[in-house]
Amino acid sequence: MAQFSAEDIQSAQSEFRRNLINSATGFKSVSLIGTANKEGETNLAIFSQIIHLGASPALVGILFRPHTVVRHTLENIIATKSFTINHIDADNYREAHHTSARWDESEFISCGFELSYVDGIGAPFVKGAPVQIGLKYEQKHDLTINGTHLIIGSIQYLNIADEAISEDGFIDLESLGVVTCSGLDSYHTTLKLARLSYAKADHQPKDIT
Amino acid sequence: MAQFSAEDIQSAQSEFRRNLINSATGFKSVSLIGTANKEGETNLAIFSQIIHLGASPALVGILFRPHTVVRHTLENIIATKSFTINHIDADNYREAHHTSARWDESEFISCGFELSYVDGIGAPFVKGAPVQIGLKYEQKHDLTINGTHLIIGSIQYLNIADEAISEDGFIDLESLGVVTCSGLDSYHTTLKLARLSYAKADHQPKDIT
Numbered sequence: 001m002a003q004f005s006a007e008d009i010q011s012a013q014s015e016f017r018r019n020l021i022n023s024a025t026g027f028k029s030v031s032l033i034g035t036a037n038k039e040g041e042t043n044l045a046i047f048s049q050i051i052h053l054g055a056s057p058a059l060v061g062i063l064f065r066p067h068t069v070v071r072h073t074l075e076n077i078i079a080t081k082s083f084t085i086n087h088i089d090a091d092n093y094r095e096a097h098h099t100s101a102r103w104d105e106s107e108f109i110s111c112g113f114e115l116s117y118v119d120g121i122g123a124p125f126v127k128g129a130p131v132q133i134g135l136k137y138e139q140k141h142d143l144t145i146n147g148t149h150l151i152i153g154s155i156q157y158l159n160i161a162d163e164a165i166s167e168d169g170f171i172d173l174e175s176l177g178v179v180t181c182s183g184l185d186s187y188h189t190t191l192k193l194a195r196l197s198y199a200k201a202d203h204q205p206k207d208i209t
Numbered sequence: 210m211a212q213f214s215a216e217d218i219q220s221a222q223s224e225f226r227r228n229l230i231n232s233a234t235g236f237k238s239v240s241l242i243g244t245a246n247k248e249g250e251t252n253l254a255i256f257s258q259i260i261h262l263g264a265s266p267a268l269v270g271i272l273f274r275p276h277t278v279v280r281h282t283l284e285n286i287i288a289t290k291s292f293t294i295n296h297i298d299a300d301n302y303r304e305a306h307h308t309s310a311r312w313d314e315s316e317f318i319s320c321g322f323e324l325s326y327v328d329g330i331g332a333p334f335v336k337g338a339p340v341q342i343g344l345k346y347e348q349k350h351d352l353t354i355n356g357t358h359l360i361i362g363s364i365q366y367l368n369i370a371d372e373a374i375s376e377d378g379f380i381d382l383e384s385l386g387v388v389t390c391s392g393l394d395s396y397h398t399t400l401k402l403a404r405l406s407y408a409k410a411d412h413q414p415k416d417i418t
Contacts, residue, residue, distance in 0.1 A: 017378060049261060058230045188383060190397035191397060196303065
């Protein structure tokens, strides 16, 4: 086994540390965030720091790195109060990764994603994305410990292929080809082990079929 | 396609809404959090709301539901300033899921996980877990919008199978059988598509091999 202390981590070469710590916390959701500025110029950016905050009200959190340089997505969300989350699948993860390069024009154009709009949601969606979520900006929490920002949005709109929604509301993301990522740059599809029943002390969890 | 407005979501049956919104944000990391109270009584609980907050310093965030009932993990972290994150693999995800039942004794015993300890880390680890992270409690942010709590910990110790660490620091979680989850109860292994090079505008991302 390889063991690292806090000192080992802090004194490691920065690229090594970045890869190590980014992959240490496990597999992550990875999605394209669509925004526009007040002039209507669109932006599309890949994010893996997305977290479920609650179902009622339906809230999502996104962690942004310190706002010490231009961050179009963060600025657009605050300016227009609107953003979209669009899932990535095995057919377009390369183009999705490419949105993180420095582009002069909109990543929708540079990386070949088609736009779509929904009534009442200002920000643009990725047309054909297997899951599209439209959100309203609610709050920003500044995490003073390292200068990052947690943006909280409320879900205003959800669009999912019918056949992927179970009777109990579960979305079968795997059947839609939705990818997960690890670290900064590794993309994976999934292989289902099982859905397990609500855990009780008097019996083993059963498979939900 | 199935479309849901904010009103559709809020008026849905609560189990349907919980499953829908918990699975909407994509695949998640899922891990066992080990803690002990001041008397040394251990606790082990499964969490999927874990987020990478930064690499330097190495920080992790965990989202807790509102502290309106007894929450042993949260209380132990605040009382002892120590907790561990232990990844789950395809061999023990059923036992890991079972920790979420209401147990009288420690989940280490009830669910059959062996304890291990590391010098300088007060909280217990899951022996044999493919990735073990020891953390020090740093901060709690109360998210007033829905009463949840974001706990921030700094990484003090990291233990990973040697063969899973690439030269550049990337941890090959897939080779260790680490699982991801979706929704509240669905567990998955992964199938790697590719690691992609740092994105630049003048060429397509290349595979990192």
